[in-house]
Amino acid sequence: MRGLVQGVGFRPFVYRQARELGLSGFVRNDSGGVVIEIEGPPDQLSRFRRCLKAHAPRLARIDATAQVDLPASGDLGFVISASHGDAPSATLISPDIAVCDDCLREMQDPADRRFGYPFINCTNCGPRYTIVWRTPYDRSHTSMRDFVMCPECAREYHDPLDRRFHAQPVACPACGPRLILHDGRVELTGVDAIAAAQAALREGQIVALRGLGGFHLAVDAHNDAAVRRLRERKLRAEKPLALMAPDVEVVRRYAMVSSFEAQLLTDVTRPIMILQRRERGARVAPSVAFDHACLGFMLPYTPLHHLLLRDVFDALVLTSGNLCEEPIAIANDEALRRLSGVADLFLLHDREILARCDDSVVRVSAGRRRLLRRARGFVPRPVYLSHPTARPILATGAELKSTVAVSRQAEVFLSQHIGDLDNPAAFAFFQECTAHLCRLLEVEPELLACDLHPEYLSTKWALNQTRIPVVGIQHHHAHLASVLAESNRSERAIGIILDGTGYGTDGTIWGGEILVGDAADFERFAWLEPVPLPGGAMAIRQPWRMGVAYLHYAFGERCLSQAWPFADHLGTNERETLVTMLERRLHSPLTTSCGRLFDGVAALLGICGRNTFEAQAAIALEMAATIRGAGHHRRCSAAEIPGTGRGPLAFAWLIRDLMERRSQGAAIKELARDFHLIVAELFIGSAVAARSETAINVAALSGGVYQNRFFFEYMHRRLLEEGFDVVTHGLVPTNDGGIALGQVVIADARSRAHA
Ligand code: ZN
Ligand code: ZN
Numbered sequence: 001m002r003g004l005v006q007g008v009g010f011r012p013f014v015y016r017q018a019r020e021l022g023l024s025g026f027v028r029n030d031s032g033g034v035v036i037e038i039e040g041p042p043d044q045l046s047r048f049r050r051c052l053k054a055h056a057p058r059l060a061r062i063d064a065t066a067q068v069d070l071p072a073s074g075d076l077g078f079v080i081s082a083s084h085g086d087a088p089s090a091t092l093i094s095p096d097i098a099v100c101d102d103c104l105r106e107m108q109d110p111a112d113r114r115f116g117y118p119f120i121n122c123t124n125c126g127p128r129y130t131i132v133w134r135t136p137y138d139r140s141h142t143s144m145r146d147f148v149m150c151p152e153c154a155r156e157y158h159d160p161l162d163r164r165f166h167a168q169p170v171a172c173p174a175c176g177p178r179l180i181l182h183d184g185r186v187e188l189t190g191v192d193a194i195a196a197a198q199a200a201l202r203e204g205q206i207v208a209l210r211g212l213g214g215f216h217l218a219v220d221a222h223n224d225a226a227v228r229r230l231r232e233r234k235l236r237a238e239k240p241l242a243l244m245a246p247d248v249e250v251v252r253r254y255a256m257v258s259s260f261e262a263q264l265l266t267d268v269t270r271p272i273m274i275l276q277r278r279e280r281g282a283r284v285a286p287s288v289a290f291d292h293a294c295l296g297f298m299l300p301y302t303p304l305h306h307l308l309l310r311d312v313f314d315a316l317v318l319t320s321g322n323l324c325e326e327p328i329a330i331a332n333d334e335a336l337r338r339l340s341g342v343a344d345l346f347l348l349h350d351r352e353i354l355a356r357c358d359d360s361v362v363r364v365s366a367g368r369r370r371l372l373r374r375a376r377g378f379v380p381r382p383v384y385l386s387h388p389t390a391r392p393i394l395a396t397g398a399e400l401k402s403t404v405a406v407s408r409q410a411e412v413f414l415s416q417h418i419g420d421l422d423n424p425a426a427f428a429f430f431q432e433c434t435a436h437l438c439r440l441l442e443v444e445p446e447l448l449a450c451d452l453h454p455e456y457l458s459t460k461w462a463l464n465q466t467r468i469p470v471v472g473i474q475h476h477h478a479h480l481a482s483v484l485a486e487s488n489r490s491e492r493a494i495g496i497i498l499d500g501t502g503y504g505t506d507g508t509i510w511g512g513e514i515l516v517g518d519a520a521d522f523e524r525f526a527w528l529e530p531v532p533l534p535g536g537a538m539a540i541r542q543p544w545r546m547g548v549a550y551l552h553y554a555f556g557e558r559c560l561s562q563a564w565p566f567a568d569h570l571g572t573n574e575r576e577t578l579v580t581m582l583e584r585r586l587h588s589p590l591t592t593s594c595g596r597l598f599d600g601v602a603a604l605l606g607i608c609g610r611n612t613f614e615a616q617a618a619i620a621l622e623m624a625a626t627i628r629g630a631g632h633h634r635r636c637s638a639a640e641i642p643g644t645g646r647g648p649l650a651f652a653w654l655i656r657d658l659m660e661r662r663s664q665g666a667a668i669k670e671l672a673r674d675f676h677l678i679v680a681e682l683f684i685g686s687a688v689a690a691r692s693e694t695a696i697n698v699a700a701l702s703g704g705v706y707q708n709r710f711f712f713e714y715m716h717r718r719l720l721e722e723g724f725d726v727v728t729h730g731l732v733p734t735n736d737g738g739i740a741l742g743q744v745v746i747a748d749a750r751s752r753a754h755a
């Protein structure tokens with residue numbers, strides 16, 4: 001049997017089934033999965049096969065079963081035999097799993113030998129991916145190798161009927177990892193350490209907490225001064241902070257939680273869920289998320305989280321342990337060094353983290369789970385392609401929200417969220433992560449795939465690997481291929497790819513594109529009319545610059561005679577300089593970006609003029625459009641929209657219309673909402689035109705703009721109404737975190753075409 005069958009209690013499960021049915025034989029792990037030899041009367045054998053399917057352990061996942069008949073040996077008894085590790089590895093490593101109910105019960109039972117023990121785990125729960133160095137998944141290949149099991153733990157580990165049979169991280173207070181509280185003066189361990197950390201949190205101190213995939217910074221979510229201090233020290237001005245609450249009922253006091261959202265919150269992956277704030281609900285400190293309409297909540301997933309929160313806090317801020325933009329810290333000395341200016345005290349432990357892994361972030365849109373950040377709980381689960389790649393491929397992703405991907409046959413392993421590579425520490429993590437993934441999967445890449453952008457560090461790194469051929473892949477083509485691949489679609493599709501930034505085949509910056517194609521190739525069918533990006537990358541951080549660019553695009557030189565309320569920090573000279581810059585295209589590369597359009601309109605409507613974090617202006621525009629009282633969706637139809645079809649899509653009329661209505665006193669929320677709908681209809685109209693030309697009815701949606709739930713849901717619904725077969729992301733992010741998957745399938749298709 002192949003699939004996720006190791007480290008999930010599969011062999012003891014097989015053992016119990018075989019024993020109960022009185023069958024003989026053996027079960028063992030090998031690097032291809034699990035091998036079972038089973039002997040007995042035919043009817044008992046078919047019962048055994050049915051049981052394997054029906055009652056497999058909750059974390060197991062059987063992807064393939066092969067069966068051969070053997071002559072009966074007459075042996076009696078059933079055994080679990082030693083692992084064979086010589087065949088090439090095809091086994092899957094499990095993601096880290098939230099602590100299970102059985103372990104929680106034991107941890108809360110004063111009579112249990114693991115009472116209050118923060119590292120309790122079993123075959124159904126606990127760390128996996130973050131503690132493994134290489135396959136097969138055996139204790140000697142994990143960071144638990146440093147801990148010698150005590151006789152009691154060893155007995156459980158070797159007893160096939162025990163819940164901890166071959167649970168590699170098995171441990172207890174006598175033999176396992178321990179907590180150490182560090183505040184620069186004293187060191188405390190165990191229960192005292194937890195009590196001291198709770199006391200410090202109650203006093204408004206900032207605690208650095210070593211977790212599963214790295215450090216968190218924790219602070220009392222009701223102490224505004226403490227949260228502000230955390231923001232100052234962490235250099236994180238405005239981006240909302242994640243919260244942890246003890247259970248779903250507590251989360252409901254603060255936010256709206258649908259039954260589907262509750263299911264995802266309590267799922268073993270325990271992601272941060274982006275939830276709508278409850279209007280007259282309980283409040284956290286204002287500085288947790290300022291005026292954001294949403295809050296990010298997760299539930300405890302390690303035993304330590306439960307111990308820390310229980311009966312003391314109904315909400316803690318729990319944000320990644322780093323300075324703004326850097327990767328999360330994982331080692332004790334690293335945290336003490338990097339976070340010394342941020343945390344007041346450190347709650348450390350001595351089980352090493354081998355793979356850095358942030359919390360995953362999920363938002364439900366159009367009734368689907370959408371991943372904004374894919375990391376802990378999801379990695380290293382593969383995405384399955386409809387056919388195997390011809391050879392192992394390593395794709396290096398993009399630049400922001402970077403991830404890498406490695407293919408092994410039909411499986412593509414997308415790495416955890418790495419971060420923004422322009423940060424040197426993140427680039428080091430990129431290299432570390434790439435090497436780790438290849439080692440773990442025992443894959444030696446034979447082909448590299450990278451973005452076309454010559455300045456991306458991931459591209460430069462790929463081009464420096466001289467031993468292996470490299471394929472450069474257009475960014476938005478990769479977006480299209482990514483959404484098609486995760487949905488197992490191989491037919492041609494109309495990709496409506498709405499994104500921030502991507503290097504185009506013509507050297508301009510793309511981002512508002514209709515691409516018709518598949519993994520093998522694409523045609524650029526339509527795009528937003530190009531507009532200069534005044535000051536290049538500066539215009540991304542300063543949406544007011546885009547506001548000027550769109551104003552100039554809509555009104556030409558006449559824009560100077562207009563009011564610029566969104567940029568009133570600029571004097572007359574500065575305005576004239578900017579307009580000259582735009583007219584002569586000085587430091588102003590052309591862009592068709594849809595993300596910039598959202599930014600620019602947020603500025604023009606006076607909603608947000610600067611981005612202190614990615615997509616801040618676009619998020620503010622979405623909030624304005626969905627604010628209470630923004631009215632029901634006005635029906636808007638493609639027929640009202642001029643200029644849809646093939647080629648550049650003009651939208652100067654839209655900017656003029658918004659500005660005119662604004663000067664007549666129209667409500668900002670209505671303008672924001674209409675803008676969303678009209679942009680959607682502009683692309684829907686063009687997709688309809690593409691369909692009539694090509695007879696393709698599949699519409700594939702990808703790109704960062706679809707993180708906007710209001711826009712995504714409207715687009716999704718309207719495309720269905722137009723009769724399209726709509727393909728959207730569910731397994732990988734719609735932002736650049738999903739790019740590497742698309743790069744793998746395109747590189748594979750190209751290498752086949754040339755073979
Ligand atoms: Zn457990
Ligand atoms: Zn022990």
Ligand code: FE
Nearest residue numbers: 499500704736
């Ligand atoms: Fe992108």
